[in-house]
Amino acid sequence: VAKEQGDGFYHFYDSLIENQRAENMQLENDLKSALHGGQFTLYYQPKIDAGSGEVIGAEALIRWMHPDFGVVSPAKFIPLAENSGTILDIDEWVLREACRQNKSWQSQGLAKFPVAVNISARHFYQSNLIPMITRILNETGLAPECLVLEITEGTLIHNVEYGVQVMEDLRKMSIHISMDDFGTGYSSLSQLDRLPINEMKLDRSFIQGLVEDSKKSSIVRAVIELGHHMDLRVVAEGIESPDELRYLTELECDQFQGYYFSKPLPSQEFSSFVRQWDGSALIQIP
Ligand code: C2E
Ligand code: MG
Ligand code: MG
Ligand code: MG
Secondary structure (H helix, E strand, C coil), rough: CHHHHHHHHHHHHHHHHHHHHHHHHHHHHHHHHHCCCCCCCEEEEEEEEECCCCCCEEEEEEEEEEEEEEEEEEHHHHHHHHHHHHHHHHHHHHHHHHHHHHHHHHHHHCCCEEEEEEEHHHHHHHCCCCHHHHHHHHHHCCHHHHHEEEEEEHHHCCHHHHHHHHHHHHHHHHEEEEEECCCCCHHHHHHHHCCCCEEEEHHHHHHHHCCCCHHHHHHHHHHHHHHCCCCEEEEEECCCCCCHHHHHHHHHEECCCCCCCCCCEHHHHHHHHHHHHCHHHHCCCC
């Protein structure tokens, strides 16, 4: 039946998949030269403190300026880089660049806040992770307190024991760990009390529609309470509206991130943002 009715559709569908696969193969191949070709750049998105309204952090987010395709989203190329192993070099570059940049902001008197770097699950299990971070901190002169690593819950499903060990080692070095996209992963609650983390970031999917959806808001309320019970800082990501901000403020969320404050910005624009920021968006929510 399907054949009679939908052959054309299946051909169309097959060719879509085929195009996607070809594009991915090209991107995966191009990734190899992207790093040496200087095609990566870091954008920074501010984290805002609920109490003071100040900028108290920056998350580094990678962008790939592809010579043919323009800007390629990390959501697209990070999974490809994870498959091919290029991720190890990319993560190392991101760490070095983010630490260098934060140190430079500190020297200019701009930043007194840490920079957060996303670390891929694959990298978290490399035995050279800690030596590499130590080397980068030495090279750039950034204090370990000024570095936060963001990992996702999925990172730990590979090997919780080992993952927790790495986190303990990082904690001993005074590097903070943030659990990114909290609530979207796997087995998070059963392990939560064992994890030496400092912060949980509520995934944007919880924030979207939060104000209208009473079930969603009870989940968010419960997660924030849970986080506080465990002495964790709770950060909401993806805040886009004053209503969301007002609501999360009522729920005593500790830090905010989202387009409502600023999109991720190139380093120069980020500095300008910090210089002109006076926390007024928090003091007078429209
Ligand atoms: P993430 O770490 O959860 O980062 C948050 C994503 O949400 C970013 O997308 C950010 O631009 C976006 N975002 C922030 N606020 C808002 C908002 O208010 N509305 C909407 N619609 N989006 C918002 P981006 O930069 O495309 O990054 C996607 C993901 O790619 C990141 O999710 C992270 O998992 C990964 N990633 C980004 N940079 C790196 C990197 O340097 N290394 C690694 N390993 N992964 C990275
Ligand atoms: Mg992140
Ligand atoms: Mg996130
Ligand atoms: Mg995410």
